[in-house]
Amino acid sequence: MQANPFRPGFNQAPPVLAGRSAVQAAALDALEAAARPGVTPRPLVLVGARGVGKTVLLGEVAAEAAALGWPTASIEVRQSGVLVAPLIERLGMITDTVRELPAGGRLSIDTLTAKAGVLGLVDVTVAAARKDSRGTATAFALETALADCLEVLADRHSGLLVTVDEAQFTAREEMHELAATLQQHVPDGWPLVVSLAGLPSLRAGQRHVTYLERAEWHELGLLDRAATERALREPASAAGKPMDSDAVEPLVDASGGYPYAIQVFGSWAWRSARHDTRITREHALGAVTRGNEELGAGLYASRWGETSARGRSYLRAAARLFDEQGRFSGGEVAERLGVSAKELSYLRSRLLQQGTLYAYGRELRFAFPGMAAWILTLHDDD
Ligand SMILES: Nc1ncnc2c1ncn2[C@@H]1O[C@H](COP(=O)(O)OP(=O)(O)OP(=O)(O)O)[C@@H](O)[C@H]1O
Ligand SMILES: [Mg+2]
Known part of the structure; x- marks a missing residue:
């Protein structure tokens, strides 16, 4: 008998990736477009609540890229918000690895994986956690690192995928720097695909970055x-x-x-x-x-443990509303608690940021479908 095929755990590729064919097709489109000379596709942005499968999908896109012989520079942003410096570092590692491979022919991802495995390039995400590196990298350094990397790859008929996970944490100036650099090189038609993933708050947080406004956004929800x-x-x-x-x-x-x-x-x-x-x-x-x-x-x-006492009252009211009517909005929660929606807007933002709730049109939803029922089983003083 075989082992348990199910993968309950974050960042664990499921045995069957169901219900995501639209995003998978969009990623393939982007890679194929980028492989044609002179075309750099729009970035692909995946947003959704915790545990809907964003990281797994980024991994899937990386696997598609690998099938084309393209390496992936993958970054997971942490609370520190740093993005540019670790990306430069990662690009440098790819450039060095690829440079040692023969130019002219097509890059075989097997060779690359073998080489990269040694360097920890593939499958390992650079932890973008070093606070001290913030601000030390200049936009020029990013540009150089990208240009160098794409040059050695182009000599081997290859391109590059950049993935940024937990993108909602990215500090605004870091995102601006990445965006400005990429924007500037769109006319060069680099064989480059950029894919970001994060909580739905990414959209609000990065509203002013035009580059992202023009991106192709995919909202990942629950499966049917x-x-x-x-x-x-x-x-x-x-x-x-x-x-x-x-x-x-x-x-x-x-x-x-x-x-x-x-x-x-x-x-x-x-x-x-x-x-x-x-x-x-x-x-x-x-x-x-x-x-x-x-x-x-x-x-x-x-x-629940991460939520303040006020946050818990908010969630309790939300869970009751959900139980009674199957849906709820921020306004209704406020009404239930007898205060104005404005007074509660900071709690609402906090719970959205935490990923416990997410906004769905004008309504709010629990990120974890069973959480409302679980809250109702708690005692009032929990
Ligand atoms: N399409 C899918 N079909 C079945 N299971 C899936 C699917 N996508 C993801 N999963 C499973 O869901 C879980 C969460 O996936 P993943 O870690 O990618 O979520 P996430 O959106 O990145 O979460 P977080 O925001 O916490 O990082 C994993 O156990 C994974 O195997
Ligand atoms: Mg994830």
């Missing part, structure tokens, strides 16, 4: 039922323990289409059926209980 079902069924079958039809439904319902929860429930269903050759409804119902416990004790409780 059909995609959720695929994400649960296919890995189980492929790993030799198919799910009965009536087993899938409770798992789909419990996950609410939330990618992280899909992996949690799938994983518990697999475990419940440890001694069997199929996953039955009974296994699935057991998995729903265990999965809800895991999400509650882990994910929701840690969010």
